[in-house]
Amino acid sequence: MNSLINKTLITLLLLCPVQARAAEEAENTASAAAPGMDMAKLYEVERSSAGNLPLDSQLRKLLPADTVVLTMEVGEQRFHALRQEANREDAVGGLLLVPDPAIGPAWVNQVEALRFDLAQKGWLTLALEPPASERPSLPERTLPVMQPINAGSAGASGAVPSDSAQPTPAADTAQETNAEPPAPFAERFSERMDLVLEQLRSEPLEPLVVISFGRATPWTIDYLLSHPELDLALVMIDPLPDSAPDAPVLTTLLESLGDMRIVxxxxxxxxxxPRAAPDARIRKDLARRxxxxxxxxxxxxxxxxxWNDEMPWLTAKVRGLIKAGILAPIAEEQEEAAAAAPAPGQNQPGARPIN
Known part of the structure; x- marks a missing residue:
């Protein structure tokens, strides 16, 4: 009897590590199965009914517990913003992340690594859900629609839920016929930027930096040029021209940037x-001219x-360039201004004290 019990215990002990390894492999397999989008799909996918606003509660389940999901309303628009507090008492500054408007519900994937990791490095981050882009709808859906969203640093994954089930093509047609046409994209984009920047600027955060992705870049630059009083710095990640008929031209906008700090x-x-490298050379040459x-x-x-939950190389790259191209020059200017200012009680040359 004792021999039987001993054999049973030994068997259980041997099975435990096997089961642990199996669970770990299953978890790794699930992570590997999470959407690893190539750029062709990422930047060609069109916004569709799958990009309906996800429910707040379901979005919160997909994101880290300390991510604040803000539901914002302005005019006829209702959208989300993801706020991640800095992991220190005095934040380094504020970061506004503006995803590419053409990737639909995958906007959460695009900002997840940067918005979370930079918050762990002392920045308060706010990620804006972009408005739906204005492009002619395809007669037949031939491009993939990216519904899945990685759960970010929480480690889970799942599909972005929508407020309703996907309608049939007939229902799509009926809805498009009855629905009022949306306001121009520039107007909707500007309204959202106004609202999220108002929240960021309500706190004593210096500096404020906007990070734009892909085709959000020309719209972001156009907005910043229209609001020079905001005095914001800009980080562009893979800037792309937007093919929408009323989209601002990226190269034309770059000519007007003046003293704005740009990375x-x-x-x-x-x-x-394929034009990524040639376009980058054109932007650099234009900046020199x-x-x-x-x-x-x-x-x-x-x-x-x-776009993955964890992109440490990209986070390190962005942090380093923000430090070199934005924080260091600002610190130098502040030191020069402090050196040029007269010391307390010191008179200007030629001035006499008044008795």
Missing amino acids: DIYHAPLPGY EGLANYLQSPVSGSFTG
Whole structure:
């Protein structure tokens, strides 16, 4: 009897590590099965009914517990913003992340690594859900619609839920016929930017930096040029021209940037966009011709493989360039201003004290 019990215990002890390894392999397999989008799919996918606003409670389940999901309303728009507090008492500054408007519900994937990791490095981050882009609808859906969202640093994964089930093509047609046409994209984009920046600027955060992705870049620059009083710095990640009829032209906008602090980060090669390297050279040459003293460009080594929950190399790259291209120059200017200011009680040359 004792021999039987001993054999049973030994068997259980041997099975435990096997089961643990199996669970770990299953978890790794699930992570590997999470969407690893190539750039061709990432930047060609069109927004569709799958991009309906997800329920707040379901979005919260997909994100880290300390991510604040803000539901914002302005005019006829209702959208989300993801707020991540800095992990220190005095934040380094504020970061607004503006995803590419053409990737639909995958906007959460695009910002997840940067918004979370930079918050762990002392920044307060706020990620904006972009408005749906204005592009002619396809007569037949031939491109994939990216519904899945990685759960971010929480480690889970799942599909972005929508407020309703996907309608049939007939229902789509009926809804499009009855629905009022949306306001122009520029107007909707500007309204959302106004609202999220109002929240960021309500706190004593300096500096404030906007990080734009892909085709959000021309719209972001156009907005910043229209609001010079905001005095914001800009980080562009893989800036792309927007093919929408009323979209601002990226190269034309760059000519007007003046003293704005700009960091230009790009992947080359960039799958799905063969002009990434030539376009980057054009932007750099244009910055030199226009005398943009505060323009800094740097490529990301290696090929782009998709937006993942953890992208430590990209986070380190962005942090380093923000420090070199934005924080360091601001600190130098502050030191120069402090050195030029007269010391307390010191009179200006030629001035006499008044008795």
